[in-house]
Amino acid sequence: MRDWVGLLARVVTGGVWVVAGALKLPDPAASVRAVRAYDLLPEAVVPTVGHLLPVVEVVVGLLLLLGLLTRPAAVVSSLLFVAFVVGISAAWARGMSIDCGCFGGGGFDADAREKYPWEIARDVGLLAASAWLVVRPSSHLSLDRRLLGGSTPSPRST
Template sequence: MSQLKHYLPALVRITLGAVFIYAALLKIADPVAFAGSVAAYRILPYFGSYLTAAALPFVELCCGILLVLGYRVRSGALIIGVLNLVFIVALASAIVRGLDIDCGCFKQGGEKTTPWTALARDVLFLAMTWFVLKVEARRDRGSETGAGPAAPAG
């Protein structure tokens, strides 16, 4: 059990990063389909849907890579957390307005994800992000009090 406790933060961080890398690569591979998914939310103007489809996957990709590599983890996780909050608000808006849309996140072939399923998944990702940020904050506090790795002399 103590081994799981030791490896769980890294497992959650790497899993979250890998999920966002995977989602980004699917969107990068078919930006027109992703732009259509963004437009289906009826939140952004026409141009905004294409701009989002062009930029968002690369932000997700960069943040996912940061998490997998364990470099600038707090920055990558914070951006992913904000993105998840935006996704959750957009999905909730679609549900309230009665839109039967596909989230567009993991679209591959004819598979369709309901807004409720996507919302539940994004809440899970937000919880994972919170966990990663909490672990990183604890790690930072430990290094400030001297409980963590020694600071370089200088």
């Protein structure tokens, strides 16, 4: 049963990452604007983060969908979701009304404050799925399983 839960976690989380990143790739300037809107990072790193984030999202998503390097991809996924929850929470706490930029866009959004609870809940759920894969990366239909000839060892067995 755990391997099916892992497969579901991989497909859902990986699919979200691929879609989110792919929607941002055609307009890197919008991704930079979305990162800048949070006003959390030093301006010197905002363009780099804005340009790299969509690429990282697509790569992490593809790795999860394929079940390749599942644990490392899930660690990166978990860290990104923690960062997004912190960012959205900080924007909400500071009374900002910005689009999260999660699936493209970004900048001012008059309805954003009503969306923040949903966005945080979504990201916490995806964080939980990612954390599951950190602890238990083995799942059905994964390249890790095919390449390693069995299951990926759990942290308790290593």
